[in-house]
Amino acid sequence: MTSIHLHRPKRSYAARVPGITCPHCDTRAIAxxxxxxxxxxxxxxxxxxxxxxxxxxxxxxxxxxxxxxxxKPNPAIVLPLGQWRGKPANDDETPPANDDTPPAGEATTAPS
Known part of the structure; x- marks a missing residue:
């Protein structure tokens, strides 16, 4: 008597589970x-x-x-539209509040 084994077809792609490590020992964790x-x-x-x-x-x-x-948007789902990586909070041209250097072009003259 022969037995018939049903096999699932092998995946042609790798499982796409986000990688995460254990917060205690830094070893790979399995979902x-x-x-x-x-x-x-x-x-x-x-x-x-x-x-x-x-x-x-x-x-x-x-x-x-x-x-x-x-x-095919779902009207019940509202998500903000954004970029892949957000702009860092400190990525601006504003000089620090404690910078006493006058901006370029605003040279001060000493009183005479």
Whole structure:
């Protein structure tokens, strides 16, 4: 009697799970399962891959900004439109408040 084994076809792509490390031992953590908390948030249970550590923790994956609007938008979902990487908060040309150097072109003359 022969047995028939049904095999799943192998994936032609790598699983796309966000990489995260254990906050305690800095070893790779493996996503074990997840649940959809709401349309914009997924809660993921991770297990540290280091058996000496054994940490199990929860992380959230959240959608918080749109880079390119959807061709089929859901009217119930409102996300701000933004860039891939936001401009740093300190990336401006404003001189520091304690800078006593006059701006270029505003040379002061000493009173005579």
């Amino acid at each position: 074990r399962d997840s649940v959809q908390a709401d349309p914009l948030t997924r809660v993921i249970r991770f297990v540290c891959d280091n058996p000496e550590c054994g940490h199990v923790f929860i992380a959230q994956l959240a959608i918080y900004r749109t880079l390119r609007p959807s061709a």
